[in-house]
Amino acid sequence: MAADTSKPFFPTTARTALVPSRGPASRASPEASYWRAFRSTELVSGSEFPVTDLTFAPASARATPTLAAAWSTSVHLFSGDPLEPLRKISVAGDLAFSPSFRSDGALLAAGDKKGVVRVFRADKAAAGALRTLRAHSAETRVVRYPVAGGDKLHLLTAGDDALLTYWDVPSETPVFTVPAAHRDYIRGGAASPVDHNLFATGSYDRTVKLWDARTGNTGASLSFSHGELVDSVLFLPSGGLLATAGGNVVKIWDVIGGGRLVHSVESHVKTVMALALGKMTNTAETRLLSAGIDGYVKCFDFGKLKLTHSIRHPQPLLSVACSPCGTVLVAGSAKGKIYMGKKKKKTMDEEEEESKGVSGDIDWVSPAPKKRVLRPSNYRYFFRGQNEKAKDGDFVIARPNKVKLAEHDKLLRKFRHKDALVSALVKKNTRSIVAVMEELVTRRKLVRSIVNLGTVELGLLLEFLFRNSTLPRYSRFLLGVTNKVVEMRAEDIRSDGKLRGYLRNHKRMIAEEIQIQHTLQGIQGMISPMLVLASR
Numbered sequence: 001m002a003a004d005t006s007k008p009f010f011p012t013t014a015r016t017a018l019v020p021s022r023g024p025a026s027r028a029s030p031e032a033s034y035w036r037a038f039r040s041t042e043l044v045s046g047s048e049f050p051v052t053d054l055t056f057a058p059a060s061a062r063a064t065p066t067l068a069a070a071w072s073t074s075v076h077l078f079s080g081d082p083l084e085p086l087r088k089i090s091v092a093g094d095l096a097f098s099p100s101f102r103s104d105g106a107l108l109a110a111g112d113k114k115g116v117v118r119v120f121r122a123d124k125a126a127a128g129a130l131r132t133l134r135a136h137s138a139e140t141r142v143v144r145y146p147v148a149g150g151d152k153l154h155l156l157t158a159g160d161d162a163l164l165t166y167w168d169v170p171s172e173t174p175v176f177t178v179p180a181a182h183r184d185y186i187r188g189g190a191a192s193p194v195d196h197n198l199f200a201t202g203s204y205d206r207t208v209k210l211w212d213a214r215t216g217n218t219g220a221s222l223s224f225s226h227g228e229l230v231d232s233v234l235f236l237p238s239g240g241l242l243a244t245a246g247g248n249v250v251k252i253w254d255v256i257g258g259g260r261l262v263h264s265v266e267s268h269v270k271t272v273m274a275l276a277l278g279k280m281t282n283t284a285e286t287r288l289l290s291a292g293i294d295g296y297v298k299c300f301d302f303g304k305l306k307l308t309h310s311i312r313h314p315q316p317l318l319s320v321a322c323s324p325c326g327t328v329l330v331a332g333s334a335k336g337k338i339y340m341g342k343k344k345k346k347t348m349d350e351e352e353e354e355s356k357g358v359s360g361d362i363d364w365v366s367p368a369p370k371k372r373v374l375r376p377s378n379y380r381y382f383f384r385g386q387n388e389k390a391k392d393g394d395f396v397i398a399r400p401n402k403v404k405l406a407e408h409d410k411l412l413r414k415f416r417h418k419d420a421l422v423s424a425l426v427k428k429n430t431r432s433i434v435a436v437m438e439e440l441v442t443r444r445k446l447v448r449s450i451v452n453l454g455t456v457e458l459g460l461l462l463e464f465l466f467r468n469s470t471l472p473r474y475s476r477f478l479l480g481v482t483n484k485v486v487e488m489r490a491e492d493i494r495s496d497g498k499l500r501g502y503l504r505n506h507k508r509m510i511a512e513e514i515q516i517q518h519t520l521q522g523i524q525g526m527i528s529p530m531l532v533l534a535s536r
Helices: 030-036 348-356 379-383 407-413 417-427 430-442 446-451 455-468 475-488 490-495 497-535
Strands: 038-044 051-056 066-071 074-079 084-090 096-101 107-112 116-121 131-134 142-144 154-158 164-168 173-178 186-191 198-203 207-212 222-225 230-235 241-246 249-254 260-265 272-279 286-292 296-301 306-312 317-322 328-333 338-343
Touching: 030 296, 030 306, 051 096, 051 272, 051 328, 066 096, 066 107, 066 328, 074 096, 107 142, 116 154, 142 186, 154 186, 186 241, 198 230, 198 241, 207 230, 207 241, 241 272, 249 272, 249 286, 286 317, 296 317, 407 417, 407 430, 417 430, 417 446, 417 455, 430 446, 430 455, 430 475, 446 475, 455 475, 455 490, 455 497, 475 490, 475 497, 490 497
Parallel strands: 051 317, 096 142, 186 230, 230 272, 272 317
Antiparallel strands: 038 338, 051 066, 066 074, 074 084, 096 107, 107 116, 116 131, 142 154, 154 164, 164 173, 186 198, 198 207, 207 222, 230 241, 241 249, 249 260, 272 286, 286 296, 296 306, 317 328, 328 338
């Protein structure tokens, strides 16, 4: 039989089941897309020493980003676009902490494990330290140059000896010192971006203090409690808000309003170790960055008080920093690695497309899908309106809350009377046990339930009666139950030593209660005539 050639071998019309749907694709928010554009690479690796601190030189000091990283016994400098190793500053064989650039970027100060602070030239580190500042007796974890006002002469230091020192760097002498500025290690410090005299410190005594260099060592201008061990503090760009990190919580405080808590962020699951500010190049807005031992860098919009993005790293993080231009994001790990995120540069074609839009004769934007009308044949038709919120003036009918029943109540509903009594006895709640017994009396099932009790269950009942029969509230009812138990289960009680012990103790307690009642009646007989005479 010949094949029919009038029809094509393959069908030419598309099957509707294979046509892709026109539903809108889920897209990330613009801010999430911005942070995802940072291509992460390992800037440094291979050492087991933690990267404790990261800081960039001020924007006005260098044309390209310059990074200082406290790592092992040295402060490593990186510069260029992208960052490349520049030079290494050795801190006399001790662990280096808290590098800080001067406002013009010409000098770099860093502390060490023995409490010595050294000042170097950032461009000629091989020449050695220009100044050596000695006042601390323990690790100097906070070294901060003033940020505002162009102050190039002073430096703030603090450390594990709880000593706060404000230095005149050219003369290597302290302007003032504050012994016991905190009651524990000082691990966080920040300089105000609007006043070169103001500094903030955070300590393991869970407090944050604001200092004014003009008042000297007279004490802190402001003090408030973070509630956890404070590892980092940071002024926000306005200077009126201060961010503190302690535990897994980042808190924002209004220092102008006297240390009022503005907002609390609990986005990390482990301790937050460092805070930094990151500038977004597309909107010129600033975000608060936090790095934690959980390996995440969180981006927080402190203007809208909401978390906008999370960046995950494979190792615990101890430090984080973002370049002033906003194109480089770095994070230091506890295992000696520095992760660098570089903003991907857009090509000229992409920039033209963003500025002018996509041009051409064909419009590739798919038309908006028509809203499907629900009909009674559709399953969703019967659930429409369930997510609607009530408007003003609507009468709302609240759904009654589901009552959670106890185990003995469920057993009573199933007419398992003995099991209900045993369940109540196991819980050892006096009110529940008496309530179950009264319910069984109402149902005329208490006697049968007592007869059906096993030896262990009978022991629970006798123990309960021994402990509660003399309570005035339940004595009349429970003594009647006791008589019934002794009458019906006498043979079982005689054959078991433990049950005889419960009954013996019960008998002794009833005798003591009768003696107490006789004594009270005698006292009442003596007081009654006196009350009669007093009433006359």
